[in-house]
Amino acid sequence: MLSRGPWQVRHFRCESFSHSILIRLMTLEFKTHTLANGLQIVAEINPAGYTAAFGFFVRTGARDERPGELGLSHFLEHMAFKGTATRTAADVNRELDELGGQANAYTSEEQTVYYTTVLPKYQDRAIDVLCDIMRPALRDEDFQTERQVILEEIAKYDDQPPFGAFETSMELYFNGHPLGGRVLGTPESIAAMTSDAMRAYFNRRYDPKNMVLSIAGCVDFEAVVRQVESLTSGWPTATESEPLNTPRTFGEQGVELPVPDASQTYLIRIGSAPSNNDNDRYAMRMLVSIMGEEGGSRLFWDLIDTGRADVATMWTQEYQDTGLLFTYLSCAPEDVEMNLTLIDQAIGLFVQEGPTDDEIEQAKNRICRG
Amino acid sequence: MPQELIYQHTFDNGLVLLGEPMPWLRSAAMAFMLPAGCRYEPANRLGLAGFANEMVQRGAGNYSSRDLVAVQDNLGIDRSSSISTSHASFGAAMPAESLLDALSVYAEIVLHPHLPSDQIDDARQLCLQELHANEDDLPQTLMNRLKQMHYGELLGRNSLGDEAGLLAIDSNDVRSFFQQRYRPGGSILAVAGNFDWRRVKDHVETLLSDWRPVEAEDEVQTSGDKGYQHIEHPSQQTHLGIAFPAVRYGDEDYYPMRAAVGVLSDGMSSRLFTRVREERGLCYTISAGCHSMREGGGVFCYAGTTVERAQETFDVTLRELQAIADGVGDDELDRLKVRIQSSLIMEQESSASRASAIVSDWYLLGRIQSRDELQQKIDALTTSDLIDYWKRCPPRDLRVVTVGPEALDVPMIA
Numbered sequence: 206m207l208s209r210g211p212w213q214v215r216h217f218r219c220e221s222f223s224h225s226i227l228i229r230l231m232t233l234e235f236k237t238h239t240l241a242n243g244l245q246i247v248a249e250i251n252p253a254g255y256t257a258a259f260g261f262f263v264r265t266g267a268r269d270e271r272p273g274e275l276g277l278s279h280f281l282e283h284m285a286f287k288g289t290a291t292r293t294a295a296d297v298n299r300e301l302d303e304l305g306g307q308a309n310a311y312t313s314e315e316q317t318v319y320y321t322t323v324l325p326k327y328q329d330r331a332i333d334v335l336c337d338i339m340r341p342a343l344r345d346e347d348f349q350t351e352r353q354v355i356l357e358e359i360a361k362y363d364d365q366p367p368f369g370a371f372e373t374s375m376e377l378y379f380n381g382h383p384l385g386g387r388v389l390g391t392p393e394s395i396a397a398m399t400s401d402a403m404r405a406y407f408n409r410r411y412d413p414k415n416m417v418l419s420i421a422g423c424v425d426f427e428a429v430v431r432q433v434e435s436l437t438s439g440w441p442t443a444t445e446s447e448p449l450n451t452p453r454t455f456g457e458q459g460v461e462l463p464v465p466d467a468s469q470t471y472l473i474r475i476g477s478a479p480s481n482n483d484n485d486r487y488a489m490r491m492l493v494s495i496m497g498e499e500g501g502s503r504l505f506w507d508l509i510d511t512g513r514a515d516v517a518t519m520w521t522q523e524y525q526d527t528g529l530l531f532t533y534l535s536c537a538p539e540d541v542e543m544n545l546t547l548i549d550q551a552i553g554l555f556v557q558e559g560p561t562d563d564e565i566e567q568a569k570n571r572i573c574r575g
Numbered sequence: 576m577p578q579e580l581i582y583q584h585t586f587d588n589g590l591v592l593l594g595e596p597m598p599w600l601r602s603a604a605m606a607f608m609l610p611a612g613c614r615y616e617p618a619n620r621l622g623l624a625g626f627a628n629e630m631v632q633r634g635a636g637n638y639s640s641r642d643l644v645a646v647q648d649n650l651g652i653d654r655s656s657s658i659s660t661s662h663a664s665f666g667a668a669m670p671a672e673s674l675l676d677a678l679s680v681y682a683e684i685v686l687h688p689h690l691p692s693d694q695i696d697d698a699r700q701l702c703l704q705e706l707h708a709n710e711d712d713l714p715q716t717l718m719n720r721l722k723q724m725h726y727g728e729l730l731g732r733n734s735l736g737d738e739a740g741l742l743a744i745d746s747n748d749v750r751s752f753f754q755q756r757y758r759p760g761g762s763i764l765a766v767a768g769n770f771d772w773r774r775v776k777d778h779v780e781t782l783l784s785d786w787r788p789v790e791a792e793d794e795v796q797t798s799g800d801k802g803y804q805h806i807e808h809p810s811q812q813t814h815l816g817i818a819f820p821a822v823r824y825g826d827e828d829y830y831p832m833r834a835a836v837g838v839l840s841d842g843m844s845s846r847l848f849t850r851v852r853e854e855r856g857l858c859y860t861i862s863a864g865c866h867s868m869r870e871g872g873g874v875f876c877y878a879g880t881t882v883e884r885a886q887e888t889f890d891v892t893l894r895e896l897q898a899i900a901d902g903v904g905d906d907e908l909d910r911l912k913v914r915i916q917s918s919l920i921m922e923q924e925s926s927a928s929r930a931s932a933i934v935s936d937w938y939l940l941g942r943i944q945s946r947d948e949l950q951q952k953i954d955a956l957t958t959s960d961l962i963d964y965w966k967r968c969p970p971r972d973l974r975v976v977t978v979g980p981e982a983l984d985v986p987m988i989a
Contacts (some may be wrong), residue, residue: 253599255920286843294853298843302910305917308843324917353856360811360881361859366711465809468707500654501644510640512700515708535708567648574651574669 236426240434242442243414246426254423259331260320261339262417265410267314268384268450268524273397276390277406279312280355280398285319285338286310287347292337294347300334312388315524325423332429335418336436339411348400356396359389366535367471368464374473377460382452384524409447413440451526469515470538472545478521478528486523493519493530494568495560496551501567503551508536514544579945581933582772588788589760592779593933593943595767597926603768604668604926606934607681610761611663611752613732614795619743622702622736625658626744627752629698630690632656636683640694643680650676653927658734660726660868662938663756668927671769675778678766682782685757692746699741706735713814714877717978720804721816724974725873727798758789765934768926797871801972805982813885813979816877817892819970821865823872824939830952831964832865835899836874837911838961839863844910846895851878857888863896867939874970886983889975899965903958915953919946 234250266278287294301308306323319338323331363369372387379385390398420429454477479485497504497519508517514536522529536544560568582594616623633640647654650673655666665684667677709715723731764783766775799820821836822828839846840863843853847861863876876896880888922928936943975985 255923295844295849298849298853299906299910302842302844303913305910305913322921324920350854350856354852354859357812357857357880358859361879363811364713364814364879366708468710469704501641501648506641509701511697512702512704515701515704536704537707563645567645570651571648574653 238426238430240413240430240437242437242440243412244433244437244440245417246430246433247417247419248424248426248429249421250424250426251422255324256322257325257328257331257422257424258320258322258420259328259335259424259429260318260419261335262419263317263319263339263411264315264415264417266312266316267386267388268382269315269410269447270383270386270406273394274402274406275386275394276355276388277398277403278317278410279388279390280351280395281341281403281407282310282312282317282319283351283355284343284348284403285341287351288342288344289337289340290342292334297334297338300330304331304334306331314384314386314388322422325425328424328429329432332432333436336433339416339437340440341407343400343404343407345400348403352395352398355389356392359392359395362389366467366469367473367533368467369462370471370473373460373462374475377458378454378475378529379452380455382450384452384527408441412442412446413437414442414446449526454527468537469535470541472532472534472541474532476530476532478530479523480526480528481523482525483528486521486528489521489528489530491565491568491572492555492560493521494572495564496555497532498568498571501571503555504548507547507551508534508544513540513547517544517548579947581943581945582776583937583943584776586759586780586784588784588786589758589762590779590783590786591763591937592776593763593765593937594770594772594775595765595929595933595943596770596772597768597923597929600769600924600926601671602668602926603671603674603766603770604666604930605674605677605681605767606765606927606930607665607685608662608763608934608938609664609685609757610661611756612659612661613734613736614660614729615752615756616732616736616740617748619740620736620748621732621740622706623740623744623748623752624663624756625705625734625736626698626702626741627749627756628656628658628663629701630694630749631684631688631753631757633691633694633698634689636687638680638683640691643684646680647677650680652677660730660732660734666927666931668930674766674768674770675774678775678778679782682779685762686783686786688753690746690749690753695744695746695749699744702736702741703738706738706741709735713808713810713812713978714879716806717814717816717976718875718877720806721818721875721974721976723799724802724804724976725797725799725818725820725875726868726871727800729795730797730868730870731799755789759783759786760788760791763934763937765930765937767929767933795870797868799974801974801987803973803975803985803987804977806976806978807980807982808978810979811881812879813882813977813981813983814877814879815885815889815892815979815983816875816976817889817896817970818873818875818974819896820972821872821874821968823869824865824867826872828964828968829867829872830956831960832874832968834908834911834953834956835903835961835965836863836865837914838899838903838907839895840876841911841914846898846907847876847892850895851888851891855887855891857884857891861888861892869939882980885977885979885981889983889985893970896970900962900969903961905958908956908958908961912953912956916950919950922946 236248304323304327308321310319375385504517508514516535613624652669719733858880861878
């Protein structure tokens with residue numbers, strides 16, 4: 206969540222509440238292990254913790270979708286909860302609830318994540334269910350019902366500010382490259398989807414070499430390794446992994462989307478930023494904190510504190526081989542031009558004079574509190 | 576779970592200080608609730624509570640507006656402020672060593688705000704921006720209307736106010752509201768996390784013991800009524816909300832009622848999620864929850880669904896709400912008990928959760944309920960308790976609101 210901007214939507218399987226967990230005072234221990242099938246297990250161990258968290262991170266998302274697969278990664282994420290060879294959909298939901306934790310999943314452009322947080326005594330059962338749903342049955346009857354849920358999810362986001370502007374700006378920026386594809390898909394792409402296409406995508410992307418099991422908290426690492434090794438030894442793995450298809454960038458362009466009955470205008474601007482592999486990303490994150498952090502940045506003082514806008518913020522989003530700088534403005538329609546001018550002046554001033562020492566110190570303290 | 580130790584002290588001026596030490600943490604958190612919510616606004620100044628809350632943070636004591644933000648950032652404070660029906664609230668979570676300094680900053684905010692008259696128009700614009708942005712949030716629009724129907728004009732107010740009220744507010748209104756409502760009597764300050772109680776108590780006494788008391792006022796009653804209202808909107812989905820009266824937190828029937836709502840809506844195997852979403856694919860979002868005020872409580876449900884499936888979603892949801900009286904499985908209640916036990920244990924990793932829980936307990940119960948006591952009450956629940964409550968107090972006097980292109984056929988249940 207930290208690497209994302211406050212306004213970026215991740216598409217979760219279901220609505221959830223967020224809560225902050227503050228780690229107990231304890232020295233943390235880090236461990237990793239790679240199984241023979243290529244599945245990596247990484248751990249941050251805190252023996253004094255009250256909880257244990259487990260998450261499968263699958264390196265697959267919108268950018269890995271081929272033509273005709275738009276929205277498939279996210280649809281598959283939903284289908285993982287709809288049953289396996291040995292569990293029905295109701296079994297999966299019931300067993301996750303029986304563990305008393307918070308289980309959910311989300312899909313983004315580059316990853317699909319399934320996770321749960323439970324009391325340490327439920328470690329074995331949590332691992333058992335999570336490993337099992339990584340091999341979903343993809344039954345056609347469940348597929349047809351879940352298609353309706355996905356269509357409802359698309360309609361929900363269409364009704365919600367900024368009314369599809371994120372998705373449209375990503376499509377424009379990446380100009381046909383799947384990194385700019387809609388994570389949820391479109392009503393048309395979801396209506397045309399088949400369970401056979403999903404099975405083919407699953408076989409291509411859910412290779413154990415393409416997955417990481419991340420565990421944290423009060424966990425028994427060696428026991429997890431033994432259990433996961435036993436549960437996943439039959440997962441097939443390919444010898445070759447797919448090469449990364451790096452997007453090109455294009456010239457400036459813009460589009461306006463009319464929304465009937467909207468009170469505010471929502472504006473999104475995307476530019477380039479450092480990638481996930483670029484050390485400049487740390488400086489960039491501090492830069493956007495100084496420029497766009499809610500409650501105490503340059504844009505906050507110029508536009509929010511003065512009541513010119515209800516949102517004026519910036520954030521970066523990092524991908525494996527590229528990065529994006531987002532600027533997001535929400536204000537009265539008649540104030541858009543003036544506010545954009547103020548934003549550009551603030552950017553110009555930063556480029557010309559850079560940050561002050563006090564701003565850097567304040568940003569460090571703000572970032573470290575997370 | 577470790578033995579709980581909870582401190583409480585009431586100062587002569589009426590301010591209540593609560594503390595729950597969690598020495599295993601590196602953090603501390605505070606929750607500060609003042610009797611300055613939107614119920615205390617004059618009817619022609621709706622939005623004044625939020626407006627005043629914005630103004631008190633625009634400089635206080637020796638701090639300018641920007642200084643306040645800088646000092647809070649530099650102390651590593653993750654902070655929030657909000658307005659509810661009855662309260663203005665400040666929340667702050669931070670590294671444990673920042674707590675005393677943070678308390679000093681908040682004391683300045685509630686005692687010595689500058690309330691700069693040259694920033695009244697900026698604050699007004701900010702409040703108007705929030706109000707207008709809120710109008711674009713359809714589930715929020717729905718819940719605002721539902722709350723108003725359920726609790727009545729005064730206790731069901733929207734904390735953002737209305738445009739006429741915000742436009743009418745001036746410096747005198749803000750100053751007068753601040754003087755009347757930012758007061759020690761009815762204010763509750765809770766700290767949780769890694770702190771020393773004596774040092775915190777002495778520090779708060781130094782900071783806030785001179786805070787001037789103001790006379791208390793009479794309680795008011797809820798005045799909501801059943802009915803159906805449709806808000807027409809050219810949206811993709813029909814957003815539908817159902818509310819009905821229920822006992823409030825503190826009532827002896829609260830836990831049977833809360834558990835029944837849990838059977839309906841807590842978790843992915845809950846009835847509403849299973850029957851409405853998983854089995855029929857009618858919606859992406861569906862939920863039910865309880866809400867409590869001192870004056871009363873209610874159950875509030877929400878679902879968002881496309882127009883052609885809205886009527887079926889409403890019908891199935893209503894049927895599930897009523898079906899609790901027909902029976903609850905032991906397995907349903909057992910799952911709920913595990914969830915609650917887990918969340919109580921997990922809460923021990925969050926000082927902010929505990930600070931907010933004890934401040935709310937004190938307001939609604941007049942005391943703090945320990946996790947052990949809560950656990951015992953939950954363990955003692957049987958399925959008969961839930962069914963018995965639902966038979967005695969079934970969903971009735973429904974308040975129903977829809978937002979979307981078409982109204983629904985809503986039966987009125989007496």
